[in-house]
Amino acid sequence: MERKIFLNERDLPTQWYNIVADMPNKPLPPLHPATKQPVGPEDLAPLFPMALIQQEVSSEQYIDIPEEVQAAYRIWRPTPLIRATNLEKALGTDCKIYYKYEGTSPSGSHKPNTAIPQAYYNKQEGVKRIITETGAGQWGTALSFACNQFGIDCEVYMVRISFDQKPYRKILMNTFGAKVYSSPTNSTQAGRNALAADPHTPGSLGLAISEAIEMAVGDEHTKYALGSVLNHVLLHQTIIGQEAKKQLEYTGDYPDIIIAPLGGGSNFAGLTFPFIKDKIAGNAVRCIAVEPASCPKLTKGKFMYDFGDTQGYTPLLPMYTLGHTFTPAAIHAGGLRYHGASVLCSQLLKDGLIEAQAIQQLECFEAGVLFAKVEGIIPAPEANHGIAQVIREVNKAREEGISKTILFNLCGHGFVDMVAYQDYFDGKLQDHSFSDEELTSEIEKLEALQP
């Protein structure tokens, strides 16, 4: 049996899977904050090219991947599916553990799966420049690479805490040709407001989104791009799960449990949605989203309408949220420091089609170091959350005296995140829990936004 299962490039999926077509309860519409009426495509036109807006509202089950996008995917895709034989041995389990490894991409994570089509559709509609934000730096790196592939300028607002913790990420973006700013900046009203409130703010993904949107809407040749949360972003990521399904077919296995970390929801959706299709059809597969205990929107947030950004520039989205004014603790898994979960993932959680778990960062790093030693891949801090949950499930299976087949998304490598590991070894990392009061105070402010 091979440890690594590769697909040929000619087996690359040629369509994305749109889970909206199969959801028993369709997602609620995004609302205009002033009118509380559903937003239409025209409301999104200043931000996105029409092709992406159409995907955002589509209910077609499958959407064709353009040939040019397939060609760019083939730079690194299909990605390997790996049987974690060494991890199984280290854990002394007879569970079968597989991981889909998205770290072989240009940016080292799953993010180029959507950056490539986003850059492509923008180019098709004559856009000259794309502005975006980035948390951990993965999304900004991916979009920098994708924009360069299609000859578009790229500017990135990077959350300050990541900008400071991850200098290599900025250099990566520069290498791919992008301009990078530490957010909050003084260039936007959103940034100036944040700096006035707290000059030392670590920033947040929500705030960086506000800055990027503000800069993008002011120029007719410029659009905005988002690396997670939105329906079309999750759609593009389904190439991960479709590949994984084909690869598992070669092994004869089908997962009992699928695990992925959840920040906005795109890597979780990418791996799980093609399997949730089966679950909706009656399969018993369990899909578990893992979030940091220091940003527990799925396990301790509320399902409400809320803004996607701190400043309130986006439509109101129906999602599990801690409130758009919530500031997560300054943990190293920057990609998971977001106040809300995508509309699609939120609806699926509400309907009991997926589960959620919150884990503290020390347990995650312990899991990541073990994984690195035995499997030979340093995981990104975000990915460590998935591994920690895998170990929990393995221990549970052992206690119950059963064997499970577990699939998880190793959504990125950690070569550019080594400072996080140093801080872990130096004992500088702490677990962090918010009190119930801290968690509810920002959520209560959302009452006025509800329709």
Add this chain to the structure above:
Amino acid sequence: MERKIFLNERDLPTQWYNIVADMPNKPLPPLHPATKQPVGPEDLAPLFPMALIQQEVSSEQYIDIPEEVQAAYRIWRPTPLIRATNLEKALGTDCKIYYKYEGTSPSGSHKPNTAIPQAYYNKQEGVKRIITETGAGQWGTALSFACNQFGIDCEVYMVRISFDQKPYRKILMNTFGAKVYSSPTNSTQAGRNALAADPHTPGSLGLAISEAIEMAVGDEHTKYALGSVLNHVLLHQTIIGQEAKKQLEYTGDYPDIIIAPLGGGSNFAGLTFPFIKDKIAGNAVRCIAVEPASCPKLTKGKFMYDFGDTQGYTPLLPMYTLGHTFTPAAIHAGGLRYHGASVLCSQLLKDGLIEAQAIQQLECFEAGVLFAKVEGIIPAPEANHGIAQVIREVNKAREEGISKTILFNLCGHGFVDMVAYQDYFDGKLQDHSFSDEELTSEIEKLEALQP
């Protein structure tokens, strides 16, 4: 046609190729510096396990790869062979360019190919601890991983300039469980001598070797390990070229030109030796070793007996050298800052079976940034030397109006070397050439060492 050519794990080569069997002129023996007589296996026994010493002096054409080593190789091997379609397009060439990508390994380079068997054979002979040096940090990372796989302690003396330039490398080694020291240290006589001569010395690979040897020979349960230069190290790396040959068979192509950077010689040997076998048999393939112009042992050094380390602890080796007291310029390609070339590569160069080119670092980084943008992989600074030579050959082919098939070794990724790219973008990198006088002064001192 697929861009990426994968082999199945069951197609992993089961033997290493030993070029000594086929060399028209066998390598000269290493000499004991006191007696000027050939060293025997017993002279090397304090440093290496007997299995590796036997490989060092073997003239068998093929040597079996133990099953346990094959199993560890399968953690990441076989590595992909990639047709650089995007680079070809960017260069506007009808040359075919292929690269063997060794960056998918645990340390991000080709180094684990020898670290794994070295750790394995040491374990077999009861060794508890291995001490080594590392230049750019690739070798140290590889050995850290390999030692952990086989349950051996690992300590690494890291050249100070790399220790300072590449903090992430140290953390990687720590993550895999190794202890890391900035060389020169005060723990060894060699280190104390160097610090007395120049407290601000950037260190060198030769000096770090001296320190590691000094620490290793003092303990009966401790051995030393070297990441390049020696015959057994080059032997282990031939898995690269053997895989590449099989992969090229699927394409129907055979290279006209093979290119790889050369520091000590192991990644160059790994890719080229299985092809030089064909050249010795009459094939016209050209194999080009690329060195930094700031450490030009192949193009401006002399073929003489010299020490492998600065202090003179090793046997005398017959090789192209700049003198063991030569200090290369402080360039970012730390893995290429070594005063000599391996005995096997030196003999092949002397016999006209390989060629050599020296390139300045600015040309190399320019090539690397282009490669990153179009092919989606950030190359290690060492690897940039190969890419720069590929571009030179493409330009030459264009001038001559011919098309060539070029294969090169992308021996590692640069995710952990981003500071080098930042310095490049900031204009802080300079080209450096030594005067003829500077180059000959250290070589002249070698006269007394000749037999």
